[in-house]
Amino acid sequence: xxxxxxxxxxxxxxxxxxxxxxxxxxxxxxxxxxxxxxxxxxxxxxxxxxxxxxxxxxxxxxxxxxxxxxxxxxxxxxxxxxxxxxxxxxxxxxxxxxxxxxxxxxxxxxxxxxxxxxxxxxxxxxxxxxxxxxxxxxxxxxxxxxxxxxxxxxxxxxxxxxxxxxxxxxxxxxxxxxxxxxxxxxxxxxxxxxxxxxxxxxxxxxxxxxxxxxxxxxxxxxxxxxxxxxxxxxxxxxxxxxxxxxxxxxxxxxxxxxxxxxxxxxxxxxxxxxxxxxxxxxxxxxxxxxxxxxxxxxxxxxxxxxxxxxxxxxxxxxxxxxxxxxxxxxxxxxxxxxx
Amino acid sequence: xxxxxxxxxxxxxxxxxxxxxxxxxxxxxxxxxxxxxxxxxxxxxxxxxxxxxxxxxxxxxxxxxxxxxxxxxxxxxxxxxxxxxxxxxxxxxxxxxxxxxxxxxxxxxxxxxxxxxxxxxxxxxxxxxxxxxxxxxxxxxxxxxxxxxxxxxxxxxxxxxxxxxxxxxxxxxxxxxxxxxxxxxxxxxxxxxxxxxxxxxxxxxxxxxxxxxxxxxxxxxxxxxxxxxxxxxxxxxxxxxxxxxxxxxxxxxxxxxxxxxxxx
Numbered sequence: 001x002x003x004x005x006x007x008x009x010x011x012x013x014x015x016x017x018x019x020x021x022x023x024x025x026x027x028x029x030x031x032x033x034x035x036x037x038x039x040x041x042x043x044x045x046x047x048x049x050x051x052x053x054x055x056x057x058x059x060x061x062x063x064x065x066x067x068x069x070x071x072x073x074x075x076x077x078x079x080x081x082x083x084x085x086x087x088x089x090x091x092x093x094x095x096x097x098x099x100x101x102x103x104x105x106x107x108x109x110x111x112x113x114x115x116x117x118x119x120x121x122x123x124x125x126x127x128x129x130x131x132x133x134x135x136x137x138x139x140x141x142x143x144x145x146x147x148x149x150x151x152x153x154x155x156x157x158x159x160x161x162x163x164x165x166x167x168x169x170x171x172x173x174x175x176x177x178x179x180x181x182x183x184x185x186x187x188x189x190x191x192x193x194x195x196x197x198x199x200x201x202x203x204x205x206x207x208x209x210x211x212x213x214x215x216x217x218x219x220x221x222x223x224x225x226x227x228x229x230x231x232x233x234x235x236x237x238x239x240x241x242x243x244x245x246x247x248x249x250x251x252x253x254x255x256x257x258x259x260x261x262x263x264x265x266x267x268x269x270x271x272x273x274x275x276x277x278x279x280x281x282x283x284x285x286x287x288x289x290x291x292x293x294x295x296x297x298x299x300x301x302x303x304x305x306x307x308x309x310x311x312x313x314x315x316x317x318x319x320x321x322x323x324x325x326x327x328x329x330x331x332x333x334x335x336x337x338x339x
Numbered sequence: 340x341x342x343x344x345x346x347x348x349x350x351x352x353x354x355x356x357x358x359x360x361x362x363x364x365x366x367x368x369x370x371x372x373x374x375x376x377x378x379x380x381x382x383x384x385x386x387x388x389x390x391x392x393x394x395x396x397x398x399x400x401x402x403x404x405x406x407x408x409x410x411x412x413x414x415x416x417x418x419x420x421x422x423x424x425x426x427x428x429x430x431x432x433x434x435x436x437x438x439x440x441x442x443x444x445x446x447x448x449x450x451x452x453x454x455x456x457x458x459x460x461x462x463x464x465x466x467x468x469x470x471x472x473x474x475x476x477x478x479x480x481x482x483x484x485x486x487x488x489x490x491x492x493x494x495x496x497x498x499x500x501x502x503x504x505x506x507x508x509x510x511x512x513x514x515x516x517x518x519x520x521x522x523x524x525x526x527x528x529x530x531x532x533x534x535x536x537x538x539x540x541x542x543x544x545x546x547x548x549x550x551x552x553x554x555x556x557x558x559x560x561x562x563x564x565x566x567x568x569x570x571x572x573x574x575x576x577x578x579x580x581x582x583x584x585x586x587x588x589x590x591x592x593x594x595x596x597x598x599x600x601x602x603x
Contacts, residue, residue, distance in 0.1 A: 236415030236443035
């Protein structure tokens with residue numbers, strides 16, 4: 001039974017807010033929900049003079065856990081939305097935000113900056129990753145376009161780009177990196193929210209807001225792709241133009257997220273499938289819903305990643321896959337029963 | 340000049356000429372059958388009429404204006420297409436599939452109006468799928484899926500309906516049901532068909548294509564002669580004129596003046 005739209009939207013938002021508020025209290029330092037509210041209220045100027053919270057605790061909440069938890073929410077939402085759009089647009093249930101080689105391009109860019117010192121110290125790891133991601137996406141579009149432009153060609157070009165940039169990354173790491181740098185790069189490649197700060201959060205949130213608006217504006221158009229490009233064209237959709245806009249928008253968002261937190265796998269692949277079971281396939285409902293489920297999911301996964309093996313941290317990408325694979329199998333089984 | 344019209348349209352793909360200078364004018368409300376063997380250009384002509392494929396030369400016009408000037412969305416509110424075989428991996432209800440026909444009528448941010456709901460309900464009613472509207476599209480049989488696609492096309496509220504061999508994957512009962520439905524629709528219809536007898540039964544007018552060219556055009560009785568069938572399809576047939584429409588009976592290749600099977 002599908003839930004009523006306003007009800008489920010309200011419940012989803014409430015779940016997200018509650019998740020963030022509770023997740024922030026988890027961690028080695030003992031922080032209460034009261035500390036969280038005190039700190040947040042003080043920083044937002046909502047009364048509370050901060051006197052109730054010690055500066056140390058305030059620092060942990062406001063400078064460490066809050067941006068990290070919110071960035072997890074933004075990344076979860078963004079990856080899930082990108083995955084949904086890619087799957088619908090490319091008519092491929094295995095498509096995810098990284099299917100067009102964006103993550104491997106980002107890795108190469110990051111590694112080039114960290115290991116080779118490309119950019120002369122001016123360009124940060126994030127900026128290098130962002131440029132690498134966009135370069136890879138441009139390459140995929142170029143190959144896809146020159147080879148005919150169909151969805152299969154685009155997916156195959158993405159696979160080719162993924163291989164190419166993975167090889168380049170390995171090559172650079174093997175030939176130039178010392179053990180210490182390799183470990184740092186590897187951690188980032190698997191996805192990590194360790195370095196989250198307010199700057200990253202605002203950047204990612206702004207890109208998410210723009211891209212989500214673009215995708216919602218194309219919700220009906222995405223519905224029309226259900227029976228393929230030809231059918232969409234018959235419904236008045238300018239297929240090539242729409243595909244370019246939506247692929248570019250999702251690639252931009254993916255690049256922004258990957259440049260901040262690395263390639264966090266599985267969220268963009270699994271959450272769209274799981275959410276479709278709740279909302280149906282209409283994108284006007286699916287897109288906001290998948291943003292919420294993705295956000296809640298990654299908030300909890302990151303909380304698990306930073307607390308399970310305390311004081312050590314598990315890369316969040318490892319946890320998403322460890323949780324995601326069984327969840328995916330469950331989704332596949334449910335799907336089999338439905339048809 | 341009202342309605343949809345193809346004027347000397349040509350479509351090339353590389354060195355191959357798929358459609359070579361075909362002109363087709365539709366009269367309001369008629370059902371026109373496109374005949375011809377595989378590769379004769381029927382599908383390509385339909386795609387150009389729908390505006391999905393641009394002619395290499397020549398022009399397709401809607402009420403006298405070229406489709407390129409009319410625009411994709413406006414064209415989709417007038418001309419609807421049903422493909423040979425619809426397939427999706429997306430989990431959709433029958434109603435959701437039919438509601439896709441409202442896409443060209445709706446803005447990006449406007450919610451569905453009463454007119455949208457009404458058009459969908461009427462289309463479902465017309466094809467007899469009202470009772471199945473809440474069901475998954477994947478649970479439908481082949482014939483029901485094609486009817487759902489026709490309902491989707493009707494939800495577009497077209498004046499011109501283009502169908503590309505819509506009965507190809509259906510058994511004979513569902514072929515007849517579907518064509519009965521199509522012929523009863525109050526729209527101008529162009530339908531590509533393989534079966535000459537079905538074309539004779541359900542079409543007001545036939546256009547025969549061979550190797551991209553229009554061979555002949557006229558009523559089924561005028562067009563479907565043994566000479567034409569032999570020339571276009573390379574088979575011998577007897578044509579009898581019963582009440583209403585001609586009936587074609589194909590002859591075995593071995594009957595062709597004693598020539599062995601498989602030759603010619």
